[in-house]
Amino acid sequence: MDTRATDQPIDDLETGESTDPAELTTILERQRRAFLREGPPSAALRRDRIDRLLAMVLDNVDEYVEAMSRDFGTRSRTGTLFAEIMGMLTAFEHTRSHTAKWMRPVRASRMSRLYGVRTEVRPSPLGVVGIIGPWNFPLQLVVVPAASAFAAGNRVMIKMSEITAHTAELTRSLAATYFDPTEFAVVTGGAEVGAAFTRLPLDHLFFTGSTGVGRLVQRAAAENLVPVTLELGGKNPVVVAPDADIEHAAGRIARARMVNGGQVCVCPDYVFVPENRIDGFVDALRARFRDMFPAILDNEDYTASVDTANYERVLALVEDARARGARIESIAPPGEVLPDPAARKIAPTLVRDITDEMRIASEEIFGPVLLVRPYTALADVIDYVNQRPAPLVAYWYGPDRADFRTFVESTRSGGVARNEFAIHMFSENAPFGGVGHSGMGAYHGKTGFDTFSHMRTVAGTDLPFAITGIAAPPFGDRTKGFIDVALRAARMRNRRRVTGRLPGLPADA
Known part of the structure; x- marks a missing residue:
C-alpha cells in the first residue's frame, strides 16, 4: 500500500461530520451486548447480512461511482466498476454459498473414538470485528473482509479512509439504511478517530494500508491483546525470463503498472530484464504506453493521484533519483505538459540506472512509475530480492520451467503470479495476504472465514472411569x-x- 501515513487528516470536503471518538466505545459495547445476548447467528442470518451488504453496494452503484470520481479527481466509471464492484461479486457469491458448510463442526480424531472420547472442532464467532480501510480501493477492501466476518458470525465496525472522504460518507449514510448499528456500523473521520479505533478492545482488527501505519496499528491493538490481520504492501519485483517473449511481457507489465494509476498494492514496482534484452524491453514498454495513452490530461480513463500529497510524494521520489544519477524517461503524449499539478496527473515514467542510495530503490512508489533493472544471472536476482523486505507479490514473465521453480522456491513473498497481473488473487478460495513487512495473516474464501473465527475444540466422554486418572x-x-x-x-x-x-x-x- 501507499507508504504515506494514510491516517493523516485532509481538508473538509463537505462530506458531513466525522464520528466522535468517544462514540466508538458506545458502538462497540452495543454490538458486543447484542452478540452475547443473541448468540451465534444461524447460517440463514449470516447469508442475509452478506446479501444486505452487497445490496448496499449494488443498489447505489451510480452514487459510489460519483463519490470515487470526486475523491480521485479523475477516475473513470469503467475503472471503478471493474476494480471496485465487479471484483467483489464472485467473492460474495462464493462466501455466501459456502457459509453453512464452513460452519459445520469437524471431527478432530478418529483414533480417540476407540478410547471412548469424542472430539470435534467448532468454528465459533469471535464477536466484534474492526476493519480499517485504505483509500486506493476504498469500498472493495472493506466490504470483502466484512462479508467474511459476517460469514463467520461476527458483528462489524468499519473505519473508512478519510482521504476518500466522499466514499466514506456515502458508506456511512447507507449503512444505517441496510443494517441495525448493532450488526454493522461505519465510522468516519481523521487521525484522531483512526487512532481511537485502533485502541478499541475489539475481538479482531483487520487493517489494509501502509507498512508504517501497520506498525502503529499493531502496537495500539497489542494494549488490549487484540489479534490483528495486516494487509500491507511492498516493492513487488518482476522477473522477465531470458526466454520470455519481450513484446508480450512488456505489454502486460505496462498495463499492470497503470491499474488505478499505479495506486495498487500488487502493482509491479521494479522489473529485472536480461541485460542483453533490456533496450528492446524498454522500447516495447515505451511503445505500449504511447498506444495506451495517446492523451492523458483529458483522458477520463487515466486515474489521477488521489490527492496532492501523493502526487508530490511520487514526484519527489523521481526527482531524488534524477539528482542521484538515474535515467528518467517521462512518456508524455506529444503536446502535453506533464506532470500537471492541477489534474494531479503524472505521465508513465521509466527509471533506469538505479542505485541503492536513491529513495525510489527502497520506498514503495504507488504511482505510474516503473523501475527497470538489468540482470545476467538469476542467482543475482534472487539475492537482491532476499536482501529486502518480502513483497506482497512476486511476478515472473516466461515459461513454467526450472528457473521459474527455482525463483519460487528460493524467495519469499505473499504470493507469486506468472505471466499475468494479480492472477494469484483470481481464485475465490485461494488465500490472499503478505508475509513479513508485506503483511500478517490472510483472507478470501475459507481462509477469510477462518481468520474471523475461533476454532474451538469440544471433547467429551461417557466412560465410567477417568482416562487421565493415572x-x-x-x-x-x-x-x-x-x-x-x-x-x-x-x-x-x-x-x-x-x-x-x-x-x-x-x-x-
Whole structure:
C-alpha cells in the first residue's frame, strides 16, 4: 500500500461530520451486548447480512461511482466498476454459498473414538470485528473482509479512509439504511478517530494500508491483546525470463503498472530484464504506453493521484533519483505538459540506472512509475530480492520451467503470479495476504472465514472411569512402569531414524 501515513487528516470536503471518538466505545459495547445476548447467528442470518451488504453496494452503484470520481479527481466509471464492484461479486457469491458448510463442526480424531472420547472442532464467532480501510480501493477492501466476518458470525465496525472522504460518507449514510448499528456500523473521520479505533478492545482488527501505519496499528491493538490481520504492501519485483517473449511481457507489465494509476498494492514496482534484452524491453514498454495513452490530461480513463500529497510524494521520489544519477524517461503524449499539478496527473515514467542510495530503490512508489533493472544471472536476482523486505507479490514473465521453480522456491513473498497481473488473487478460495513487512495473516474464501473465527475444540466422554486418572498422584507402580516402557519404545524408534546421521552417537542408549 501507499507508504504515506494514510491516517493523516485532509481538508473538509463537505462530506458531513466525522464520528466522535468517544462514540466508538458506545458502538462497540452495543454490538458486543447484542452478540452475547443473541448468540451465534444461524447460517440463514449470516447469508442475509452478506446479501444486505452487497445490496448496499449494488443498489447505489451510480452514487459510489460519483463519490470515487470526486475523491480521485479523475477516475473513470469503467475503472471503478471493474476494480471496485465487479471484483467483489464472485467473492460474495462464493462466501455466501459456502457459509453453512464452513460452519459445520469437524471431527478432530478418529483414533480417540476407540478410547471412548469424542472430539470435534467448532468454528465459533469471535464477536466484534474492526476493519480499517485504505483509500486506493476504498469500498472493495472493506466490504470483502466484512462479508467474511459476517460469514463467520461476527458483528462489524468499519473505519473508512478519510482521504476518500466522499466514499466514506456515502458508506456511512447507507449503512444505517441496510443494517441495525448493532450488526454493522461505519465510522468516519481523521487521525484522531483512526487512532481511537485502533485502541478499541475489539475481538479482531483487520487493517489494509501502509507498512508504517501497520506498525502503529499493531502496537495500539497489542494494549488490549487484540489479534490483528495486516494487509500491507511492498516493492513487488518482476522477473522477465531470458526466454520470455519481450513484446508480450512488456505489454502486460505496462498495463499492470497503470491499474488505478499505479495506486495498487500488487502493482509491479521494479522489473529485472536480461541485460542483453533490456533496450528492446524498454522500447516495447515505451511503445505500449504511447498506444495506451495517446492523451492523458483529458483522458477520463487515466486515474489521477488521489490527492496532492501523493502526487508530490511520487514526484519527489523521481526527482531524488534524477539528482542521484538515474535515467528518467517521462512518456508524455506529444503536446502535453506533464506532470500537471492541477489534474494531479503524472505521465508513465521509466527509471533506469538505479542505485541503492536513491529513495525510489527502497520506498514503495504507488504511482505510474516503473523501475527497470538489468540482470545476467538469476542467482543475482534472487539475492537482491532476499536482501529486502518480502513483497506482497512476486511476478515472473516466461515459461513454467526450472528457473521459474527455482525463483519460487528460493524467495519469499505473499504470493507469486506468472505471466499475468494479480492472477494469484483470481481464485475465490485461494488465500490472499503478505508475509513479513508485506503483511500478517490472510483472507478470501475459507481462509477469510477462518481468520474471523475461533476454532474451538469440544471433547467429551461417557466412560465410567477417568482416562487421565493415572496423571494424578499418588503414582502407583503400574503408572511408573507404563512411563518407562513408553519412553524406551520412543527412544528406540527415534534412534533408528537418526543412526548414521549423528556422528559419535551410540546405536542405542
